[in-house]
Amino acid sequence: MASDVSYTTEEIAKLLKISKLTVYDLIKKGELPSYRVGKQMRVDAADLEAYKQRAKGFASSERSPLAAAELTARFSPSAQTAGARPIVITGQDVSLDILAKHLEKQLPGTRPLRAHVGSMDSLISMYKGEADIVSTHLLDGDSGHYNLPYIRKLLVGTSFMVVNLLSRQAGLYVARGNPLQLRGWADLGRPGIRIVNRERGSGARVLLDEQLRLHGMKADRLLGYEQEQTNHLGVAAQVASGSADVGVGSEKAASLVGGIDFVPLIQEQYDLVVMKTPASLAWLPALLRILRSDAFQQELEAISGYDLSRTGEILYES
16 A cells, blocks of 8 residues: 555655765655664655655656755745755754854844755765765774864865864763763773664764774674664663663763763864855855854853864865
8 A cells, every 4th residue: 555655865866866964864854754763764655755745746847856954945835935045064963053043133134044954965965066064973993083174175176265164072982870881982892781882974973983993893793883873862862771881972962961071081172164166155254253243252161171272263275
């Protein structure tokens, strides 16, 4: 029966001729009802058809692939009436939500929209023209530097700017009281230690994989390495529930989940990347003003765990 048919995110991306980033964002925004079967997200055929009918009503003249946030914007009455241009901001940190609010206030005629995806997928989406401001915190273990080694490789042949948003502590989520005495990266290789991981391409996953490589540990020797969560809170919750002994993430998420402690191990650099195009050059000065403004930084200062000493500093420009 047709009502029994369902699709994976990959199948939907092919059917609609859009990227998986677009599909995931539609699911997160509630435009595509979904459910999980094992590790896989699925969408019923009836729900997909309902979405297509709504899309035809708002964008019957559109035939080319659209960015995730642009698709979402088309279902917003305010965007329709105001004719607002979407500015797609990717990443998961709460500071990006604050940034979006300031951008909307400072840039009449634009509509900042959030896509909650990891660092690597964010950069790939920017290269494809699907995102305007992407956040990234990717450690290069060989150099000890964050972000630029990856950005230069992924955005080769393009003109872009890298601006610091903030720095924050990253480390291990452990059970309250740290009963297993997990103090550093090498402790993850102890026999019997169960970990919970992040998805491929996320900054936390890259951090873990680089530390495993630098410490000579094999990923397939770690219990739970294949068990993935799509955000810091999910990882922290698995540790809090006792389903895992340890996970890697940011300090902020640890403060939001009861029953765990946080072991800081590295100060990670959280940067913004903007591709320099005729469209972005129109609002890039406003973005820099906001990042350097007292109003924006005071809001971030109210959130514990952020180092704002370089916020708004241009780190690289091509």
